[in-house]
Amino acid sequence: MRALVFLLLVALASARIYNRCEWAQILQSYGMDGYYGYSLANWVCLTQWESDFNTDATNYNSWDGSTDYGIFQINSRWWCDNGQGPTSNGCNIMCSELLTDDVGVAINCAKRIVRDPNGIGAWVAWRSHCRNRDLSSYVAGCGV
Secondary structure, eight states, X not given: OHHHHHHXXXXXXXXXXXXXXXXXXXXXXXXXXXXXXXOHXXXXXXXXXXXXXXXTOEEXXXXXXXXXXXXXXXXXXXXXXXXXXXOOOTTOSBGGGGSSSOTHHHHHHHHHHHTSTTGGXXXXXXXXXXXXXXXXXXXXXXXX
């Protein structure tokens, strides 16, 4: 029982939920403002709607058996390997690497995804909630 509690605490310690401004500053430090033509506000909007800034978020897609992972909700069918199904593994990473507070792996994979022909439109949340909208509120008051 102690081992189970310890493992649960370790798992919880590795995940993180960022606040909006903290996340905007991290994205900026990784060069995301203007990356492939997308403002910082686009990235903040995208990740708010995909995961609510939660590095431990997952979503199982029953329609194709894939799973979305981490703060960007990166899909296992195309971009990472979860060991459970066919994958293109376009980012050449294990999906579990997207579920930690070390967001560098997730950001680098997002950079790879946005270079794909679909661009930032690969994310349904961006198409539904961010595209063609005033996104200034997503970075307002953040000092970025």
